[in-house]
Amino acid sequence: MLECYHLDPKLVYLEVIRFIMNMAKALNMQVISEEIxxxxxxxxxxxxxxxxxxGYYYSKPRPFV
Structure with missing residues (x-):
């Protein structure tokens, strides 16, 4: 019998982000996070x-000068 459990979407997103970041690091790439x-x-x-x-936490968008 297969039992399905409700997964918290936030936890799923965090695992996806963690996986992508680990993959990038394994390929010697740097990671940039946006929309912070x-x-x-x-x-x-x-x-x-x-x-x-x-992201907005650091600064609002600014025009090119």
């Missing part, structure tokens, strides 16, 4: 080993 809007998101990707990040 909160301190919690910034801390999470930092803890995951992200190399660079951008």
């Amino acid at each position: 809007e909160t301190k919690e998101q910034a801390e999470l990707i930092y803890d995951m080993g992200c190399d660079f990040a951008q």
